[in-house]
Amino acid sequence: MEILTSIRKNSLGLGIFAVVTAGLIAITHQVTKLNIANNIVKAQLAAFTEILPAHYFDNDLYNSKIELAANPLLGADNGSKKTSIAYVGRLQGKFSAIIFETIAPSGYSGKISLLVAVNKAGVVTGSRIISHKETPGLGDKIDIKKSNWMRSFDDKSFTTLAFDKWLVKKDGGEFDQFTGATITPRAIVKAVRDTLTYFKDNKTALINQ
Amino acid sequence: MSTTADNATNVAIDTTTDSTTDKETTEASQRNYAEIVYNGIWKNNPALVQLLGLCPLLAVTSTVVNAIGLGLATLVVLVGSNIAVSLIRNYVTDAVRLPAFVMIIASFVTSIELVMQAYTYELYQILGIFIPLIVTNCAILGRADAYAARNPVLPSALDGLMMGLGFMAVLVILGAMRELIGQGTLFTDMSLLFGDMAIGWKLVIFSNYPDVLFAILPPGAFIGLGLLIAAKNYWDAKAKTRFDKLHENDEKVSRRVRVTD
Numbered sequence: 423m424e425i426l427t428s429i430r431k432n433s434l435g436l437g438i439f440a441v442v443t444a445g446l447i448a449i450t451h452q453v454t455k456l457n458i459a460n461n462i463v464k465a466q467l468a469a470f471t472e473i474l475p476a477h478y479f480d481n482d483l484y485n486s487k488i489e490l491a492a493n494p495l496l497g498a499d500n501g502s503k504k505t506s507i508a509y510v511g512r513l514q515g516k517f518s519a520i521i522f523e524t525i526a527p528s529g530y531s532g533k534i535s536l537l538v539a540v541n542k543a544g545v546v547t548g549s550r551i552i553s554h555k556e557t558p559g560l561g562d563k564i565d566i567k568k569s570n571w572m573r574s575f576d577d578k579s580f581t582t583l584a585f586d587k588w589l590v591k592k593d594g595g596e597f598d599q600f601t602g603a604t605i606t607p608r609a610i611v612k613a614v615r616d617t618l619t620y621f622k623d624n625k626t627a628l629i630n631q
Numbered sequence: 632m633s634t635t636a637d638n639a640t641n642v643a644i645d646t647t648t649d650s651t652t653d654k655e656t657t658e659a660s661q662r663n664y665a666e667i668v669y670n671g672i673w674k675n676n677p678a679l680v681q682l683l684g685l686c687p688l689l690a691v692t693s694t695v696v697n698a699i700g701l702g703l704a705t706l707v708v709l710v711g712s713n714i715a716v717s718l719i720r721n722y723v724t725d726a727v728r729l730p731a732f733v734m735i736i737a738s739f740v741t742s743i744e745l746v747m748q749a750y751t752y753e754l755y756q757i758l759g760i761f762i763p764l765i766v767t768n769c770a771i772l773g774r775a776d777a778y779a780a781r782n783p784v785l786p787s788a789l790d791g792l793m794m795g796l797g798f799m800a801v802l803v804i805l806g807a808m809r810e811l812i813g814q815g816t817l818f819t820d821m822s823l824l825f826g827d828m829a830i831g832w833k834l835v836i837f838s839n840y841p842d843v844l845f846a847i848l849p850p851g852a853f854i855g856l857g858l859l860i861a862a863k864n865y866w867d868a869k870a871k872t873r874f875d876k877l878h879e880n881d882e883k884v885s886r887r888v889r890v891t892d
Contacts, residue, residue, distance in 0.1 A: 432727045439723075439731045443738035450742040457749035465752065559844040 470509065470521060472566075473539040473548025478519045479511030486510045488631055495620040497525025497533070497613065510631055517629040518542060520621070523552070526613035530605045531555040534564070538575075538617040542629070545579040549614055561606030571598065571607070575614050580622065588615035664789060671793025677770040678801035678856070679863050684768040687761045688802060689852040693813065696820050698806030700754045702799030704743050705765055706792070711739045712771055713791030716779040732775045733766075740766045754823040770798060805855050813847040815840025 463484055470483055489505040492498035496506040511519040519541040526534040535552040549572055556562050563569040574597055589595025590608050599607045621628065677683050684705070692698045715735045723731050744762045747755040755762065765771070774794055779787040811817055815837035821829035845851045 428724075428726070432724055435723060436727045436730060436734075439719075439727075439734050443734045446738050447741050447745075450745045454745045454749035458745070458752075461749065461752040465756075558847055559842060 469537060469550060469552070470539075473537055473550055474511060474519055474521060475547065478541060478547065479513060481510075481512045483509050483511055483521070486512070493620060495616040495623075496522060497527055497616075499527070508628075510628075517631065519547065520628060522617050522620070524613050524617045526609040528605070528609045528612070529554060529556055530561050530603065530609075531557065534606075534609060534613070536610065536613060538614055540618065540621045543579065544581070544618065544621060544625070545577060546575045546614065546618065547577070548573075549575045551610075556606050557603065560600065560603040563600050563603070564606060564610055571600070572610075574598065580618060585615070585619075588612075588618075664786070667786060667789050668793050671790060671795075672797040672800065673863075675794075676797040676801065676863075677773075677794050678798050679860050681770065681773070683770040683773055684798060685856070687764060687768060688798075688805065689849050689856065691758060691761050692802055692806040692809055692852060692855075693847050694810045694820065695803060695806045695818055696754070696823055697757060698802040699799070700747075700751070700824055701758055701761060701765075702795075702802040704747065704758075704762060705768060705771070706795030706799055707743055708736065708739045708765055709771055709774060709795040709798075710788055710791040712736045712775055713779040713787040714784055715739070716775040717782060717784045717787035720780045728780065729772075729776070732772060732780075736771055736775065737766050751824060757823065770794060801856075801859065805852065805859065808855050809846045809851060811836060813843050813845075813851065815842075 466484055474483075486509055488508050488510055490496065490508055491506075492504050493506065498504065498506045507523045509521040510517065511521070519539060521537055521539045524536050524538050526536060532555055534554040534556070536549060537552060538549045539547045541547050550566055551564050551572065554562070554564065556564065563571050566572050583596060586594075587596045588611060590597050590599040590604060590611055592599050592604055593608065595611065597607065597611045671677075675681060678685070678688055687701055687705070691701045712732070712735050716732055719731070719735075740763060743765070744755070747758075747762060774791060778790050782790070807817060810819065815835065817834040817836060818829075818832045821832045825832075843851075846855070
């Protein structure tokens with residue numbers, strides 16, 4: 423019976439602890455909820471305006487999310503990722519530009535997520551990496567904080583740069599690769615090119631979203 | 632005076648078993664505040680002597696601001712958990728002691744993470760997974776079990792503060808070393824923690840610096856930590872020789888002091 427009392431006492435004690443500690447977390451969560459939600463939206467918006475200048479849209483970009491059916495051009499492989507996300511920018515209700523969340527599947531250390539902003543004319547207004555696991559000092563030059571390489575996509579389109587020039591210099595294209603790291607820039611150039619291709623192929627459907 | 636290895640082993644034993652060693656009893660009855668301060672910052676420094684919490688230490692000390700951010704978070708958790716554990720120390724049975732401590736620490740860390748996500752969002756994004764990993768920092772559970780569970784609130788709080796400061800000091804020194812050698816700058820991105828006024832704090836020590844990758848990656852952190860430990864041991868050895876030299880003619884007096892210690 424001693425064991426039973428001990429079990430009862432300990433369970434009660436531990437239970438009280440669980441309630442108190444969970445309670446502390448619940449209170450903190452409530453107090454910080456609003457700030458956190460604002461921060462997330464602000465960060466996302468800051469990322470958007472870096473690649474899509476404000477004069478391209480007058481709508482609530484963050485809440486103009488659309489889902490696109492899985493397409494290898496956007497890095498969705500129909501396995502775990504069934505849809506791709508895009509954000510539509512409008513001017514006075516009419517389609518003006520679109521920001522794609524693309525995945526580059528063949529990074530050196532795995533998939534790389536990036537945003538590619540394309541305007542109505544099929545020109546890339548900007549592109550930024552969202553998340554990556556590339557090697558610091560080598561592949562991580564795709565990060566805008568480490569180098570300006572990602573700006574080499576600004577204002578490029580299939581009219582200003584032929585399709586077969588959308589490769590790294592080593593493969594006969596126009597884009598710089600990094601000394602000591604070719605796989606990473608190659609994967610990104612391909613991802614941006616594929617995104618542009620997707621836009622070209624689906625332009626009518628996208629504009630009428 | 633026990634050696635560095637002795638301290639580390641004793642603390643390791645303290646956290647995993649219930650055995651009471653002489654060192655533990657002495658520590659437990661230590662209410663001398665000066666002793667607590669000296670212990671936390673130097674003699675029993677969590678990073679240089681106890682060698683605890685090395686995972687975050689090696690991973691996030693690539694710049695000073697990252698080091699300060701994680702150091703502050705760890706410090707707040709240490710003080711909070713030490714106070715909480717000390718408050719409940721007489722009401723928790725031995726059987727559920729450790730689960731209760733872990734629950735307290737985990738809830739503190741979760742709350743800190745939420746606070747950082749709300750008020751220092753960019754730093755939160757940079758430190759990433761290392762904020763929740765503070766829970767696994769053995770220094771925190773170690774202090775809770777070795778000290779806070781056996782001492783009243785005020786000494787426990789001070790102990791947590793001093794251990795946290797000692798840990799943060801090592802983080803910041805290592806961060807400064809690695810940032811200086813790795814990037815040639817100091818105080819880059821301090822605005823992440825201190826707001827816009829800190830943008831001007833960045834010091835470019837070497838301009839046009841070719842980044843030394845080794846210092847930025849974990850191996851550089853290991854070697855940096857090793858150098859700091861070596862430096863501290865050297866200093867201690869020198870201090871001991873000086874002390875011994877001063878007292879080499881006090882044979883009889885020294886023996887008596889040792890007996891009544």
